[in-house]
Amino acid sequence: MRPYHYQSLTTMHSLYLTLGLLLVSLGGSLGCTCAREHPQTQFCNSQFVVEAKVLAKKPGNNQFGQEVKYIVEVLKDYKNSYRPIRGKIEIFTSGSSASCGAFFQLNQKYIISGSTTRGVKFTSSCSWNRLVTTLTSYQSKALRNGIYRNNCGCEIEDCTFRRECPAASKRRCVIPDNSDSRCYYNNNVCTRSRRGCSWDTLACRQPTSYAQGK
Template sequence: MLKRRAYYFHSLTTMHSLYLTLGLLLVSLGGSLGCRCAPLHPQTYFCNSDFVVEAKVLAKKAGNNQFGQEVKYIVEVLKDYKNSYQPIRGNIEIFTSGSGATCGAFFELKQKYLILGSTTRGVRITSSCSGNRLVTSLTTYQSKALRNGIYRNNCGCEIVDCTFRAECPTASKERCVIPDNSDNFCYFNKDACTRSRRGCSWDTRACRQPINNVYGK
């Protein structure tokens, strides 16, 4: 009888541990799936943002601002790519959520990033869906497009990525389209949608090459 009770207790303990493990796994998966954002063209990220700066991360502190952002980064602005007339200068505060599940952005101290975001009542906010990048990860074309104002000067042109869409609009004088049978990362890394007298069109022919030649810088 004692052996049966011991076996029963051991079985319950094992099942409890299994359920606890499964529960923690589901919570973990739920958190990781909480923030979802489709990748966009860098020009789209740029044009949708209120600020776009190259900055060095100096410190990370508790945020708790009026918009519920729990983390505050203090960064040194090295270059303002968005505002050419009244550029952001010096050290500024940028707020974000404290959790990856709610799209909080994470920056390593002393690293240089391209940071994008919105400004509300003077408070700058960013997220993991804002298009932030390590400066060292930018391609040659992306750096050129930022430095020479290619993104900034062509925000009137829309970019539609059709690589994962069943139905897609056609290209027009106001729109560039990434075709459904193409490599969208080539367009992200090596091209921009620019306006001429004939309307909006892709800036280069780089992404019309065979697919095995379009990666890299």
């Protein structure tokens, strides 16, 4: 029975190894796909959001398998007001765009967001990473004045190009279908008041019924 048991384990191991290699191959061929999300949603879902100057790019090879490490100088921490991140820090990412690796130009200032695991900071091309010079004036104000940070209790549903969409409510703002979604992304925030969540401005021609909610 033992030889048979050993042979079975060996066969199973070979099967799992083949399956694993197949999944890796498929992942590389499919490339990186990111969900479309409003900057406010990306901000709120991130564990850190900083404005930083990129100082250096080095090999990563950390315990989590991230191949690239960026050394950055944090200029402003927009997410953590009680224990803000300061000084030089390391941020890890994948070395391949196919696996959602982020890329930053040296000596440039970025808004960089991501997650933290065991004290190690990670980011990806799906995170809200933007050159500071490409931010709209509204986005800069939303960061600077804490508008994103103070309204993380509100959800945003992007219904652009979707046939079915949940209705706006006291906890949810909706980007309606056939609307200029760029306006909502670049020049609007879902804010909370006593009446619930609603769009900050009517600049994107948001119907009043959405603003009132349910």
